[in-house]
Amino acid sequence: MNTTQIAAALFQLQQLDLELERVTAEQQAIVHSLSGDSTLQKLRAEHNTVQQQLRSGQQAQKDAEWALEDINRRLAMQEQRLYSGTVTNPKELSALQQEVQRLRAQQNRQEEITLEMMESTESLQEMAQRKAKLLQQAEEDWSKGNTALVTRRDQLETRRQELQTKRTQFTVSIDAELLKRYDAMRRSKQGRAVSKVEQNSCQWCRVILTASELQRVRISTELQMCSNCGRILYYDR
Numbered sequence: 001m002n003t004t005q006i007a008a009a010l011f012q013l014q015q016l017d018l019e020l021e022r023v024t025a026e027q028q029a030i031v032h033s034l035s036g037d038s039t040l041q042k043l044r045a046e047h048n049t050v051q052q053q054l055r056s057g058q059q060a061q062k063d064a065e066w067a068l069e070d071i072n073r074r075l076a077m078q079e080q081r082l083y084s085g086t087v088t089n090p091k092e093l094s095a096l097q098q099e100v101q102r103l104r105a106q107q108n109r110q111e112e113i114t115l116e117m118m119e120s121t122e123s124l125q126e127m128a129q130r131k132a133k134l135l136q137q138a139e140e141d142w143s144k145g146n147t148a149l150v151t152r153r154d155q156l157e158t159r160r161q162e163l164q165t166k167r168t169q170f171t172v173s174i175d176a177e178l179l180k181r182y183d184a185m186r187r188s189k190q191g192r193a194v195s196k197v198e199q200n201s202c203q204w205c206r207v208i209l210t211a212s213e214l215q216r217v218r219i220s221t222e223l224q225m226c227s228n229c230g231r232i233l234y235y236d237r
């Protein structure tokens, strides 16, 4: 290989490496977004919370209903005694009347409590349904997006492997020392070790080459560097 061919090979290698970088970066971004969807996690937590609230609300409503039934039963019993005429002793009768009044007041209070419980359970039920719907929609959306992402990730992996194989094959024809130098330059020069000469200037830094510099890039037996940015110059005939 003459110098121009070597510079051309390095330039091609650089194109490969830039493509590899792009593919790897996109792949990493996808892996990251597949690992955790915070919106979905938040919706799941909210859905769980409202379900728990609903369950304890339903239990409290049941307790209130039982308590009311108990009062109703006791009240019915005492009323029956009061109106049956079996109690005739005035003292006993007065005590019974007081008991009936007490139970009626208790019944009113318990009816109010039960009604409140029912209303609260109803609104919790509505909220639970809303949250369940939101969660279901979000899960559907996620799995749709997920399928597309998984497909894209696999495509990128195939592409990355192709590029890697191509790179390995390609580097066989390049001198090992030169390859080391190229890799080191890529690390220190924003991934670009080689710069094309276009319209008599370095494509990377735009510095204009002198006539003798241009001449050397074309015919020298050694690789030429840009006097400004230090990159290997590649003259494409």
Ligand SMILES: [Zn+2]
Pocket: 195, 202, 203, 204, 205, 206, 207, 226, 227, 228, 229, 230, 231
């Ligand atoms: Zn330059």
